[in-house]
Amino acid sequence: MTPYYETPVTRLYQADAPIANGNGQYRQFLDAKAQVGSLHGFDDVELPQFLYDFQRALVEWAIKKGRAGLFADCGLGKTPIQLVWADTIRKKTNKPVIILTPLAVSHQTVTEGQKFGVEVSRSSDGKHGAGITVTNYERLHHFDSTDFAGVVCDESSILKSFDGQRRASITDFMRTVPYRLLCTATAAPNDYVELGTSSEALGELGHIDMLTQFFINDQATASPNRVWDGATWRFKHHGEQPFWRWVSSWARAMRRPSDMGFSDSDFVLPPLKVQQEVMRAKRVKPGMLFDVAAVGLWEEREVRRRTINERCEVAAAKANATNAPVVMWCHLNDEGNVLVSMVPGSVQVSGADSDDAKEAKFRAFQEGSIRVLITKPKIGAFGLNWQHCAHLTYFPSHSYEQYYQAVRRCWRFGQTRPVTVDLISTDGDARVVANLQRKADAADRMFSDLVKHMADEMSVQRTREYTGEVRTPSWL
Numbered sequence: 001m002t003p004y005y006e007t008p009v010t011r012l013y014q015a016d017a018p019i020a021n022g023n024g025q026y027r028q029f030l031d032a033k034a035q036v037g038s039l040h041g042f043d044d045v046e047l048p049q050f051l052y053d054f055q056r057a058l059v060e061w062a063i064k065k066g067r068a069g070l071f072a073d074c075g076l077g078k079t080p081i082q083l084v085w086a087d088t089i090r091k092k093t094n095k096p097v098i099i100l101t102p103l104a105v106s107h108q109t110v111t112e113g114q115k116f117g118v119e120v121s122r123s124s125d126g127k128h129g130a131g132i133t134v135t136n137y138e139r140l141h142h143f144d145s146t147d148f149a150g151v152v153c154d155e156s157s158i159l160k161s162f163d164g165q166r167r168a169s170i171t172d173f174m175r176t177v178p179y180r181l182l183c184t185a186t187a188a189p190n191d192y193v194e195l196g197t198s199s200e201a202l203g204e205l206g207h208i209d210m211l212t213q214f215f216i217n218d219q220a221t222a223s224p225n226r227v228w229d230g231a232t233w234r235f236k237h238h239g240e241q242p243f244w245r246w247v248s249s250w251a252r253a254m255r256r257p258s259d260m261g262f263s264d265s266d267f268v269l270p271p272l273k274v275q276q277e278v279m280r281a282k283r284v285k286p287g288m289l290f291d292v293a294a295v296g297l298w299e300e301r302e303v304r305r306r307t308i309n310e311r312c313e314v315a316a317a318k319a320n321a322t323n324a325p326v327v328m329w330c331h332l333n334d335e336g337n338v339l340v341s342m343v344p345g346s347v348q349v350s351g352a353d354s355d356d357a358k359e360a361k362f363r364a365f366q367e368g369s370i371r372v373l374i375t376k377p378k379i380g381a382f383g384l385n386w387q388h389c390a391h392l393t394y395f396p397s398h399s400y401e402q403y404y405q406a407v408r409r410c411w412r413f414g415q416t417r418p419v420t421v422d423l424i425s426t427d428g429d430a431r432v433v434a435n436l437q438r439k440a441d442a443a444d445r446m447f448s449d450l451v452k453h454m455a456d457e458m459s460v461q462r463t464r465e466y467t468g469e470v471r472t473p474s475w476l
Contacts, residue, residue: 039064039065039066040065040066040067040178040179041062041063041064041065041066041067041179042063042064042066042092043060043063043064045060045063045088045092047059047060047084047088048084048116048117050080050116051077051080051081051084052077052257052262052266053257053262053263054076054254054257054260054262055076055077055080055081057260057262058070058072058081058252058260059081059084059085059088061252062081062085062181062252063085063088063089065250066178066179066180067179067180067181067202067203067204067250068180068181068182068202068250068251068252069156069181069182069183069184069198069202069250069251069252070181070182070183070184070251070252071184071185071186071251071252071253071254071450072183072185072252072253072254073185073254073255073256073408073412073413074185074408074409074411074412074413075267075387075412075413075414075415076254076256076257076267076413078154078183078184078185079108079109079112079154080112080116081183082099082152082154082181082183083099083109083112083113083116083118083120083132084116084118085150085152085181086099086118086132086150086152086181087118087119087131087132089149089150089179090130090131090132090149090150093149093150093178093179095147095148095149095150096128096129096130096131096132096133096147096148096149097131097132097133097148097149097150097151097152097179098128098132098133098134098135098143098148098150098151098152099120099132099133099134099135099151099152099154100135100136100137100140100151100152100153100154100170101134101135101136101137101154101155101383102136102137102154102155102158102382102383102384103136103137103138103355103358103359103362103379103380104358104359104362104363104380104383104384105136105154105155105382105383105384106122106134106135106136107122107359107363108366108383108384108385109134109154110122110134113132118132119131119132120132120133120134121133121134122134122135123135123139124136124139124142125139125142126139126142126143126144128143128147128148133148136355137158137166137170138355140169140170140173141169143173145173145174145176145177146176148177149177149178149179150177150178150179150180150181151173151174151177151179151180151181152180152181152182152183153170153174153180153181153182153183153184153201154183154184154383155183155184155185155382155383156182156183156184156198156201157184157185157186157382157401158184158382158383167197170201171200171201174201174202175203180201180202180203182198182201182202182251185404185405185408186401186404186405186443192243192446195210195247195251196208196210196211198251199247199250202250204246204250205246211233213239214235214236214239214240214242214243214246215233215234215235215236215239216233216234216235216236216239217233241453244449244450244453244454244456247450247453247454248453248454251454252454253447253450253451253454254451255447255451259451259455260455267413268413269411269412269413269415270411270415270416270417270418270419271418271419272407272411272418272419272421273418273419273420273421274421274423275420275421275422275423276423276424276425276433277314277422277423277424277425278425278426278427278429279307279310279311279314279424279425279426280310280426280427281303281306281307281310281426281427281428282307282309282310283306299428300428300429300431300432303426303428303429304331304332304395304429305332305334307426307428308332308334308335308338309338310426311335311395311424311425311426312335312338312339312342313342314422314424315328315339315393315395315422315424316339316342316343318391318393318422319343319346319372319391319393320342320343320344322391323371324371324389324390324391325365325368325371325372325373325386325388325389325390325391326371326372326373326389326391326392326393327365327372327373327375327386327389327391327392327393327406327409327410328343328346328372328373328374328375328392328393329375329376329377329381329392329393329394329395329406330374330375330376330395331376331377331395331397333350333351335395336348336350336374336375336376339374340374343372343374345370345371345372346370346371346372346373346374347361347364347365347370347372347373347374348373348374348375349361349362349373349374349375349379349380350375350376350379351376351379358379358380361373362380362384365386365389366384366385366386366388368388377399377402377403377405377406378402380409381402381405381406381409382405384409385409385412385414386409386410387410387412387414387415387416389409389410390410390415390417390418390419390420391410391419391420391422392406392407392409392410392419392420392421392422393421393422393424394406394407394421394422394423394424395424395425396423396424396425396429396432396433396436397432397436398432398435398436398439400436400439400440400443403436403440404440404443407419407421
């Protein structure tokens, strides 16, 4: 029988890592138990001068981490940040780096690279050069992860929109790449639990491991301070502070530069005007005298389809009343088809379009060749920069992230005009609109907590270096 003082773990770490040197596996074992992340990168790098001070701080930290998440709001310059990070990794390792983007954003990234003097090439067939390669998530299966020293996931929160197989393939691709960077504005719009997706992709705790480490399953009940759709998880009694300490060890979050102690002078958002239009259906539900708020997904789908013409008429009137660019967001193919017929000169980007056709239409809108663009949030709401547009119409749904991303295509740092959002709904959508507002409030609280706790944890000294040698007794 193994003596109680000589367990297999004790033998392993005593044999491979004497306490005297303090640099072996036992030190690594203790660091891992502390849940404060680890360093996989390097420092003492020379960065270009075009970066803002807060961008420079983020890049330096992300390079030193090697595997990091940057949750920065729209317009704070995530594209130049990831370009500089990727170029630095390429120069250090002398191996290619790949940047993964949503559809149509790859072209935008190449343009940004030309603007900042960073050489970037676009590929969709698996071929790559010795520098930085940009491709869409949908094309990732053509590439071999062993060819790259680093990988960047632009708008990484979009991973939740892919099916399980696609998401798993992206995560598996990242696992074999030494250096990894996640960039997104909405890491977890209103649910802390979703941070596990990012953690797993970076090689930190897996999603399930994170849940069991910091949360308790309350069997369909929720903490009174956290409202999560369908979630059954809440923080352990003393789990919240260790959770934020752990998150801040591999991620940085900011809504504005002042969140990290820098000046906001060049980053001020213009006013956002949300105008809610509630219209009555021309036809009530069969068997009813008047419309009431829909209850359940089936009733919500029924009222949405029954009121397509009425809602599209209101949206079309908004778009036709101006000569300025307008984005019209919809969720159903029938909505998009009706809007195209009601708004002269409008162009629809639909799921039936090829990837090349979608990119061409997005670019034409961005360059001003198209005045009114009609599409779905799941197609065009991630990563694209439409600061030339300051007006959008939106049919509400339960997805706060889609709404947030749709609005942020136009309302972002760098926008110089007030942005107008026409939120068009019916009497039957009352519960949908209320749920969207509740999620918006929850998301605001969550990101405020995220920034606050990260600021606290960043000020805490993580390690202390002891220069004196520890001498062990001869009987050890």
